[in-house]
Amino acid sequence: MEEQRKFPDYEAKWQKVWAEHKQAASDSTTPKSDRDFYILSMFPYPSGKLHFGHALPYTLTDSMARYLRMNGYNVLDPTGWDAFGLPAENAAIENKIHPSKFTYDNIEAMRKQKHAFGYSFDWDREVFTCRPDYYQWTQWIFLQMLEKGVAYRKKARVNWCTHCNTVLANEQVETIVKDGDEFQACFRCESRVIIKEIDAWFLRITDYADRLLAGLDKLGDKWPEKVSNQQRNWIGRSEGVNIDFTAKLSTEETLTVFTTRADTVFGVTYVALAPEHPLVEQIIAQLDEKKAKQLREFVKDTLAMSEQDRAGDAEKEGINTGFIAVNPLSGEEVPIFVANYVLMYGTGAVMAVPAHDERDHEFAGEYRLPIKQVIEPVNDDEVDVAEEAYTEHGRLIHSGAYDGLTTAEAVKKIAADLKGKGKGGPQVNYKLRDWGISRQRYWGCPIPVIHCPKCGIVPVPENELPVKLPDDVDFLPTGQSPLTLHPDFQKTRCPKCGGEDARRDMDTMDTFVDSSWYFLRYTDPHNDEKIFDRAKCAHWAPVDLYIGGREHAILHLIYARFYTKFLHDIGLIDFDEPFTRLYAHGLIQGESIKVVNEHMNRYVSAEEFAKLKKEGKATDKDITRRIEKMSKSKKNGADPTALMEQYGADATRLAILFLGPGDADSAWDPNGMKGPYGFLRRWYDTTLQCAPMVEDIGEAPAGTEYPPAAKALRAAAHSLIDKVTREFEGRYAFNTAIAQGMALLNDITSFVRANKQPDGPSRFALREAFEAMVVTLSPFVPHTAEELNQVLGHKESVFKRAWPKADPAAMQLDEVEIPVQVNGKLRGTIMLPSKATKEEMEQLAMANENVQKFVEGKKINKLIAVPGRIVNIVAK
RNA sequence: GCCGGGAUGGCGGAAUUGGCAGACGCGGUGGAUUCAAAAUCCACAGUCCUUCAGUGGGCGUGAGGGUUCAAGUCCCUCUCCCGGCACCA
Numbered sequence: 001m002e003e004q005r006k007f008p009d010y011e012a013k014w015q016k017v018w019a020e021h022k023q024a025a026s027d028s029t030t031p032k033s034d035r036d037f038y039i040l041s042m043f044p045y046p047s048g049k050l051h052f053g054h055a056l057p058y059t060l061t062d063s064m065a066r067y068l069r070m071n072g073y074n075v076l077d078p079t080g081w082d083a084f085g086l087p088a089e090n091a092a093i094e095n096k097i098h099p100s101k102f103t104y105d106n107i108e109a110m111r112k113q114k115h116a117f118g119y120s121f122d123w124d125r126e127v128f129t130c131r132p133d134y135y136q137w138t139q140w141i142f143l144q145m146l147e148k149g150v151a152y153r154k155k156a157r158v159n160w161c162t163h164c165n166t167v168l169a170n171e172q173v174e175t176i177v178k179d180g181d182e183f184q185a186c187f188r189c190e191s192r193v194i195i196k197e198i199d200a201w202f203l204r205i206t207d208y209a210d211r212l213l214a215g216l217d218k219l220g221d222k223w224p225e226k227v228s229n230q231q232r233n234w235i236g237r238s239e240g241v242n243i244d245f246t247a248k249l250s251t252e253e254t255l256t257v258f259t260t261r262a263d264t265v266f267g268v269t270y271v272a273l274a275p276e277h278p279l280v281e282q283i284i285a286q287l288d289e290k291k292a293k294q295l296r297e298f299v300k301d302t303l304a305m306s307e308q309d310r311a312g313d314a315e316k317e318g319i320n321t322g323f324i325a326v327n328p329l330s331g332e333e334v335p336i337f338v339a340n341y342v343l344m345y346g347t348g349a350v351m352a353v354p355a356h357d358e359r360d361h362e363f364a365g366e367y368r369l370p371i372k373q374v375i376e377p378v379n380d381d382e383v384d385v386a387e388e389a390y391t392e393h394g395r396l397i398h399s400g401a402y403d404g405l406t407t408a409e410a411v412k413k414i415a416a417d418l419k420g421k422g423k424g425g426p427q428v429n430y431k432l433r434d435w436g437i438s439r440q441r442y443w444g445c446p447i448p449v450i451h452c453p454k455c456g457i458v459p460v461p462e463n464e465l466p467v468k469l470p471d472d473v474d475f476l477p478t479g480q481s482p483l484t485l486h487p488d489f490q491k492t493r494c495p496k497c498g499g500e501d502a503r504r505d506m507d508t509m510d511t512f513v514d515s516s517w518y519f520l521r522y523t524d525p526h527n528d529e530k531i532f533d534r535a536k537c538a539h540w541a542p543v544d545l546y547i548g549g550r551e552h553a554i555l556h557l558i559y560a561r562f563y564t565k566f567l568h569d570i571g572l573i574d575f576d577e578p579f580t581r582l583y584a585h586g587l588i589q590g591e592s593i594k595v596v597n598e599h600m601n602r603y604v605s606a607e608e609f610a611k612l613k614k615e616g617k618a619t620d621k622d623i624t625r626r627i628e629k630m631s632k633s634k635k636n637g638a639d640p641t642a643l644m645e646q647y648g649a650d651a652t653r654l655a656i657l658f659l660g661p662g663d664a665d666s667a668w669d670p671n672g673m674k675g676p677y678g679f680l681r682r683w684y685d686t687t688l689q690c691a692p693m694v695e696d697i698g699e700a701p702a703g704t705e706y707p708p709a710a711k712a713l714r715a716a717a718h719s720l721i722d723k724v725t726r727e728f729e730g731r732y733a734f735n736t737a738i739a740q741g742m743a744l745l746n747d748i749t750s751f752v753r754a755n756k757q758p759d760g761p762s763r764f765a766l767r768e769a770f771e772a773m774v775v776t777l778s779p780f781v782p783h784t785a786e787e788l789n790q791v792l793g794h795k796e797s798v799f800k801r802a803w804p805k806a807d808p809a810a811m812q813l814d815e816v817e818i819p820v821q822v823n824g825k826l827r828g829t830i831m832l833p834s835k836a837t838k839e840e841m842e843q844l845a846m847a848n849e850n851v852q853k854f855v856e857g858k859k860i861n862k863l864i865a866v867p868g869r870i871v872n873i874v875a876k
Numbered sequence: 877g878c879c880g881g882g883a884u885g886g887c888g889g890a891a892u893u894g895g896c897a898g899a900c901g902c903g904g905u906g907g908a909u910u911c912a913a914a915a916u917c918c919a920c921a922g923u924c925c926u927u928c929a930g931u932g933g934g935c936g937u938g939a940g941g942g943u944u945c946a947a948g949u950c951c952c953u954c955u956c957c958c959g960g961c962a963c964c965a
Contacts, residue, residue, distance in 0.1 A: 739900035
């Protein structure tokens with residue numbers, strides 16, 4: 001009886017060998033050549049546990065890195081830690097551990113897990129964003145931005161997470177629906193976001209809007225369209241026209257509106273201001289007390305809502321200020337409203353055209369404002385603007401000199417005329433807003449500026465960097481920056497005037513700042529003189545292939561592009577796009593089970609459900625199964641590290657890759673380990689069993705004649721080489737490459753069973769098949785490949801071997817099976833030499849017995865023979 | 877509403893880009909082995925009809941139409957699902 005054996009038992013051994021003979025990336029200053037390849041997976045936040053969200057991209061990255069090295073590339077494949085951030089701080093508050101300890105402990109644990117998976121990262125280049133030797137340069141970049149006016153401070157209405165007690169950037173706010181209630185929430189903790197007015201630092205990413213857009217075009221199909229589109233959407237460029245109305249207050253003021261439909265300007269029946277509009281204050285000051293109070297309250301109530309909540313399904317409301325605005329083109333006088341539906345976008349003021357804008361139409365209906373049609377359809381649309389706004393393009397009417405023009409013509413002409421009159425002109429607006437980076441929390445990068453009562457804002461001199469984050473801080477979140485509570489940190493001298501009562505800025509930076517440039521630091525991670533050596537950076541960067549999740553489509557990926565452009569502008573680097581190709585991997589989801597019956601109404605794990613079933617507390621009828629994102633609350637998670645401990649790293653890597661194409665979401669099946677694990681075991685056993693037959697023979701001499709079965713085996717082996725190579729050369733659908741590997745093992749098994757005592761040529765073929773498997777599958781399952789490589793008699797590491805080339809001649813079989821159709825329906829197959837001519841194919845096809853049955857008594861209209869593919873007979 | 881992406885057996889997913897639909901794996905069924913089970917190995921397996929059987933045939937890639945000798949793949953119309961954005965003037 002065989003004892004329960006431990007399989008695999010060789011992974012730790014090979015990991016040790018690799019550690020001793022590592023293939024590190026070279027530290028070169030020569031210009032980047034096309035043999036230098038920078039592959040990068042997004043570095044993780046050190047949560048302490050490696051989950052599928054990490055295991056998939058790292059496995060993809062590692063496989064590609066190994067493939068590239070075997071193909072003679074000089075590869076950089078680093079990793080590090082996005083180590084600042086709120087989870088550490090929150091955990092610290094909960095468990096009373098210092099965020100620093102929490103973070104480093106987690107890093108230690110995750111580093112072990114990464115090693116255990118056999119990932120071949122360049123560990124020598126590991127970076128930690130929370131270490132002074134890194135954030136010194138985060139601060140340094142900030143100072144450069146300050147100098148160039150890209151970083152600036154302003155009092156602004158910002159998103160504020162009530163749970164995290166800190167500011168959030170626009171990109172970090174998401175709309176969520178909970179219990180039918182839709183609201184704006186923090187991307188991290190899903191708590192409600194409110195608007196708060198606060199002094200904060202901003203980065204002028206809006207100045208880069210056009211370049212960020214142009215860059216997307218340049219990246220083209222090297223980036224998934226999905227991601228590019230999301231970014232385009234987010235930047236939200238819109239071309240329109242600014243039109244200066246004259247507001248008749250006690251003085252005449254210019255009131256500029258932005259519109260994309262300047263052609264409807266003769267249809268304006270009122271002008272509406274956002275409650276935040278600067279003119280509103282002025283208007284309030286000029287109203288009588290009662291009216292002023294009413295308006296002031298309206299503004300206050302509206303602003304109490306977050307901008308997005310205001311945009312939700314709130315009723316349109318507004319207040320007629322009683323003041324008048326003059327239309328610069330028609331000369332018409334229209335009332336000025338302050339309205340809740342007008343956002344502080346564009347100029348924060350709109351010209352309202354109820355006849356041709358749904359929102360204005362709704363508002364006009366409520367406040368009984370006139371509706372004036374100025375566009376008529378050019379098709380046969382029915383139009384009744386009293387009923388419904390007509391928003392299509394058309395031809396102008398009731399528009400004085402512009403009558404008869406089309407929308408497009410009119411917009412152009414009106415813009416030009418306005419410009420000529422000095423009353424406005426073409427204008428481009430963006431939805432993108434500047435990036436607010438001040439965070440009122442502790443565990444982040446300190447902002448290197450000093451507030452001096454005399455000199456104002458003074459940058460910390462570069463030679464005093466880093467501004468170190470103090471350890472001894474009471475970091476309970478109060479809504480105030482924890483650093484405020486640290487007396488020594490905040491007290492400092494003004495570097496400019498030497499004044500003693502200067503204070504440091506006590507906020508820290510958004511953690512997305514830390515990760516906006518880390519990929520450049522990897523190229524020269526230990527430089528303590530400079531952010532990085534220019535030549536060293538140029539040797540590797542930009543990143544050739546960046547692998548990460550789609551959840552960063554807007555956040556990290558837009559910030560990193562912005563930073564790269566800035567660093568390019570200050571002359572530090574020659575490129576202005578950081579990631580030449582982006583691979584957005586999918587999400588591994590899990591099946592959740594929700595039980596609803598008289599006992600319970602909640603999610604249960606698969607094991608729990610099995611137990612409940614046994615106890616009779618739940619049946620298949622009581623449950624809803626859904627494939628969704630793994631989460632604790634849904635109890636549908638699976639832990640790759642646990643799988644690795646049970647089945648080994650290779651089986652886990654294989655299972656992850658085999659699940660489906662890496663860029664698609666796929667569902668984790670708890671049985672998903674069985675196939676890959678069984679495959680590795682059979683492969684191992686079969687190789688060991690056959691080794692005596694093949695280990696001592698060398699290469700087959702040229703001109704070797706193979707028996708048909710051996711020939712078929714060779715064809716299969718070379719097809720595997722061809723298939724795997726093709727997948728690595730761009731498609732990356734490794735599930736199909738692995739499937740082909742499994743198929744070859746099946747072929748080997750049948751071959752061995754049918755050839756108990758193989759002759760010489762058969763043994764060559766068999767060896768070739770084993771070799772093909774070992775080498776081509778080594779990027780996916782490095783330990784097993786390394787082990788079997790040794791079993792086959794190789795002394796050197798499989799990763800030192802050259803990647804094989806498929807031999808087209810070997811892939812070609814002597815005879816092929818060709819399907820024969822009659823009128824497009826399969827009626828038989830014929831065997832014939834692969835080099836057969838069309839005529840031979842046709843002849844043999846017609847001779848087929850079953851085919852005969854279907855063409856009998858019919859006239860052959862056409863005969864189509866595609867060599868090597870198919871024969872189709874058209875008969876009537 | 878707008879922008880993307882999807883829909884193929886019981887399940888995950890294949891299909892060299894127009895050429896035998898369902899590779900490979902899971903689950904399932906039958907068999908071998910076993911006192912029995914697990915594990916392992918072998919075989920079968922889209923679906924419906926037909927034949928005692930070997931067999932033979934119809935139908936099949938979300939729905940409907942079209943192009944073609946030939947359509948999962950190309951074109952038109954529609955439905956549903958997923959992701960993102962959304963009072964952005």
